[in-house]
Amino acid sequence: MFNYQIYISFYTILRKEVNRFFRIWTQTLLPPVITQTLYFVIFGGFIGSRISGFEEEFGISYMAFIVPGLVMMSVITASFSNVVSSFFGAKFQKSIEELLVSPTPNWIIIAGYVGGGVLRGLLVGLIVYLVSFTFVPDLRVDNPLLVIIFVFLTAVVFSLAGFLNSIFAKKFDDISIFTTFVLTPLTYLGGVFYSISSLPDTWQIVSRANPILYMINGFRYGFYSQSDVNIWISFGILAVLTVVLWYVNYYLLKKGVGMRS
């Protein structure tokens, strides 16, 4: 396939994906905004205001502290669920065969679906970020470039993870199991609402095994220049996960796992 034709294939998948999540915006864009707003109100407003000494210890209000975590949480959930539901839906209806019988290369199929997941993740993240100004009007961003790099790579990683989940999924239950039992607990325990420095030593060690902790802290470092972990390790984890997940997906798609017999 010539490069221009590859570009057209990629654009076609991406356009279809973007149209899909805009068409069902009440399911894809609105719910995360409502959920995160509730977190702001309940955790940031009602509970956060009763936490004493937080601002003295961290130099920012509790409400400001949770903003990066909540943005990241919405990005992770949106990018993952976009790819997993769209790609599994295509497998379930067999419309994925439209792509498999075409000369679209496997890496373009992955790039197209992941591109859709990244765009939805970033869009939801941007909306939550804008909503957060209602609660934290003086929200600051110390290093916008770091913020962009971390949020982008996180959206890529979870879109790739969604793709991987949908390759193996055989029924709709299979796409919710990972979200319920792995993704949600890891996100909640990934330092969205607290700094791990406030945990006992043992739990600090356990927390460091959670890759989402590194993503949220790297992202938070871009806002306030403070993190529980070394941000280069955070960046390294994201880079390694991106490369590994990409190749695993490519290998499985090339082998036709779950799609070709």
Added chain:
Amino acid sequence: MQTAISIKNLSKTYSNGFQAIKDINLDIPQGGFFALLGANGAGKTTIIGILTDLVRKTEGTVKVFNYDIDKNMNDAKRCIGVVPQEFNFNIFEKVINIVVDQAGYYGIPRNEAIPRAMEVLEQLGLKDKAEEQSKNLSGGMKRRLMIARALVHKPKILILDEPTAGVDVELRHGMWKYLTKLNEEEGVTILLTTHYLEEVEQLCEEAAIIKQGQIIKQDKVSNLLRSLESEAYFIDVKPETLNKNIKLVGFDLKIVDDSTLEAVLQKNQVINDLVKELDKYNIAVQSIRPKGNRLEELFLNVLSDK
């Protein structure tokens, strides 16, 4: 003439150990109209799956317009449009989007794909349904949508896996007409699997009969029909002229009812002789019609090893 599809020693064993096809050899000429006949599970869909990259072969070579699928699968895919047996499009998508997106997967830009899509939709009588969600189409329309989708990138080969299954008679005949036009006027090579043997007799030049993953007979449809050892006919006669004690020497004849006879003619017998014999008994013949589809008869004979 160039070969459109060349299959040599093709075999496929699925991961559960089931050998779906065994050592298949098949050449389909460019511009041909070829049928694959076989009972359910005979291996027809597996062959189509291998040609379209949905099934991975175990052994053998497959070339599509000289593109070896092991080396140039994407070039081979560009030559093929496929209409599968089951509906495989997004039921929530609009008809036009399904066809335009398919063109996009073949690298055709939208400004070119949209008029092309409208053209094929018009040819298949779906132009006024272009903005409909595909789930709202009738079964026949859904099947035509899949044909439109398969043709939007102008393939040299069209593969149809039981395209008229569940389609009403009028629509089936409309589809036959369209496929014949595609084949004759635009030179598209057509490979068809079907259960309607009448379809093969009407449309195809050549056919292969598959049984348990192997081709057991392959020839021009006309030659296949000629190979029939005998053929059965119904003879409609005027009831008042029918002599119930009739006995014709050399003919296998039986009385069905007051106005119908059934005759089985061997390959070396001619129908004129039979009519002459009936005339001797003053039986007035009104019409003669084949008892069943001739190809069906052959198909059943071959499958039952007669």
